[in-house]
Amino acid sequence: MLPVWKGEGLATAKFGNIAIDKLLEKMLLFGAEKKNIVAKVFGGADSLGDNAIFEIGKRNIQLAEDLLSDYHIPIISSNVGGTVGRKILFHSGSGIVYMKFVNNQENKNDTENF
Incomplete structure (x- = not known):
């Protein structure tokens, strides 16, 4: 959700730098x-539009890269940026990712139509 945890509040996986570190740590552990x-x-995606003042989407992409x-x-694969969110379904056994763009009026918990 947010690119960088800067030491304030709880260091959770909603911050990109924490999430990537924790994911890699768990993968190696397993x-x-x-x-x-x-x-x-x-x-x-900068779902607030291209002129969003904080550019959180662009900052998240840059942090991940x-x-x-x-x-x-x-x-090895990516689909990033723009102004429309994405819904992904990841199959960890095969590495296959299904992706579709999210319509703002669509129920974001719906996993149909992949």
């Missing part, structure tokens, strides 16, 4: 080998 890890990056680069994890 036996993944860093040399085999690749990334697929989705999201980063920078951290993954720092960890030497290649991005």
Whole structure:
């Protein structure tokens, strides 16, 4: 949701820098080998419009790209930016990602029509 936790409040996974670190930590803990890890990056829409003052979407994209680069994890697929949100369905066994753009009036918890 937000790019960087700056030490104020609770360090939760709603911050990109915390989420990526925790995800990588858990993957390694469960036996993944860093040399085999690749990334697929989705999201980063500025749903308030291209002129959104905080540019949170663009900052989230940049953070993801920078951290993954720092960890030497290649991005093999991505769909980022714009002004429309995305809904993704990820199959962890195969690595397949289904994505569709979200209509603002659509029920965002609906997983039909993938």
